[in-house]
Amino acid sequence: MVTGINSNFMRIGGLASGLDTDGIIDDLMKAERIPLQKMEQDKIWTEWTRDAYREMNTKFSQFEQLFSSMKRASSYKVKSAISTQSDAITATASSSTSNGSYSIEVSQLATNAINVSSTGLSTDASNKIDPLAPLSEQLDKLGATSLPSSLKFTTYQNNPAGETHEIQIDATDSLGDVLAKISDGTGINAFYDVQTDKVVMETKSTGDFNPGGNEIDFSSDSGFFANIFNMTNAGEKGGTNAKFTYNGAIDLESKTNTTSINGLTLTFNDVTAGQARISVTNDVDKAVDSITQFVNKYNELIESVNEKVIEKRHRDYKPLTELQKKDMSESEIELWEEKAKSGMLKSDSMLSSGLTSMRQDWYQNVDTGNANLNHLSKIGITTSKSYADNGKLVIDEEKLREALQDDSDAVYKLFYNADENNQGLVNRLEDSVKQTMENINNRAGKTTWTAEQYTLGKKLKDMETRMDDFQERLAEVENRYWKQFTAMEKAIQKMNQQSTYLTQQFGGM
Incomplete structure (x- = not known):
């Protein structure tokens, strides 16, 4: 039978020999693919390692984010x-x-200056003006014969010499429109009170900006305020410092x-x-909270790092390829990969070095101007005596409170001092953390980096190239097997044909 067609030849499997050629070649290719499987597992392991490094860098970054607040005096001298x-x-x-x-x-x-209409705007309390209708159509209600084309007033909040505002009045403007124009960018709030039928004008700012005079001055007005709003300078109150x-x-x-x-x-x-x-x-409570939060974040960091550098490696559990996963259940895959991913960063020199550097930073003396508060232990922060804590810090809150109460300036200088020859603890920690993060980035990169920018990226790219080359070689090997088996089938077929011919010849004698 015909099992496949190559661009150069026809694949013939078991036609003459009766062999399971497909199965035989599949078995042969499984053996040939063993090196590729190891390459795939190495690639997966390298990707896992890269991601584990990046996860650690996230932990360092979260700790680093607290440095800015720990450099502020307000974190200690509250x-x-x-x-x-x-x-x-x-x-x-x-x-x-x-x-x-x-x-x-x-x-x-300090008070706002305020002026209110001396009497209601409407001549008839039972027939008040409509604040939404044009004023020009309600002159009889206002007891006016004409509507001025503009109004003027002066304020002093922004200019001691006075700032005059001139507002144009259109024939279609309602009372509400006029008040909105007065309130627009002038520093004045103007509104109409329906109950009292009066206009209220009030400065948005408190204070006396025009000593001896009005804060809202109508002296330059042609008569709008006096005749329409029933408002004069004499009615102003407030505007005091x-x-x-x-x-x-x-x-x-x-x-x-x-x-x-x-x-x-x-x-x-x-x-x-x-x-x-x-x-x-x-306010010792807030200062204690700030320092405690910082120490707790550091403890979380070293706990995470320690877990990775001492985590047991299960070398018998190799990463699963996609082909291997096909024969496993979801739960089986999960349990397997949990073992396989364990110990990726065991005894990692970068992380171990970073931990050592930070521990040394904490225990340096700092000249704070107070010899009694020049070391971390003197403010009640020491290393845990429990071996299981792997260098975590513990706080004697009573001693810390006492130090902050006695000399918060010295505690601040202990943590933050930018002098290169007398760096504070936070300054030293910042240098160590940045160096560790830089080392990790050089090896594992960031998600936004290209493969050429970090060591493991270059390694993964090289692996992919070698895997692609190996895949091509596998295709050539498979084609060679098929050519060999096809040639064998053709030879057997030819022999069978010859045997049949001879049998027919001898059978006729």
């Missing part, structure tokens, strides 16, 4: 500010604020009810009953 009159005044303290007690007496709050006394000695003003002085941010909600006391102390 301040708490407590007011004795919290209903009237609240405060927050920056890391630069000195601990102590401060007195604040608020005598006046906040006034307070600091430590009983300095009288100060602020255009807003939130102001900063000596690192304190003060918010005024009401005038005080005499002096309010603001007590500033170190």
